[in-house]
Amino acid sequence: MRLDKPPSISEVLKEFLYRYPHQKKLRQGMVLANWAEVVGPKIAEQAHNVYFQGSVLTCVVTNAVWRHEIHANRFQIVKRLNDAVDHKVVKELKVVAK
Numbered sequence: 001m002r003l004d005k006p007p008s009i010s011e012v013l014k015e016f017l018y019r020y021p022h023q024k025k026l027r028q029g030m031v032l033a034n035w036a037e038v039v040g041p042k043i044a045e046q047a048h049n050v051y052f053q054g055s056v057l058t059c060v061v062t063n064a065v066w067r068h069e070i071h072a073n074r075f076q077i078v079k080r081l082n083d084a085v086d087h088k089v090v091k092e093l094k095v096v097a098k
Contacts, residue, residue: 014086027089028052034084039077043070055091057081060098067097 007015032052036044047070049060057078061067070077074093081090 024089027085027087030085031057031081031089034081038080038084039070046070053094055089056094057090057092058094058096060096062097064097067095070095 032050035047035050039047043066046061046066047059048062049058051058059070061070070093074095078090078093082088
């Protein structure tokens with residue numbers, strides 16, 4: 001009779017990510033998937049285009065007011081995004097108004 005406790009889902013996922021050959025892209029995808037939840041609905045509604053350029057996450061907003069708002073909170077947003085995927089994927093958040 002085996003009495004070993006099975007590993008948790010988070011342990012299995014961490015092991016998978018460690019072995020996965022494209023873990024950087026996978027983690028970037030996880031960041032993008034968590035974007036709306038991390039920044040909240042108001043910012044998510046304003047950021048129409050969110051994408052990676054290397055380790056810099058860029059978001060495009062419709063006006064300068066939202067650019068300023070997001071830019072002012074960029075360090076907190078980066079930390080929360082990285083915390084959401086348990087890895088330092090985003091090194092910088094760049095906000096562009098178009």
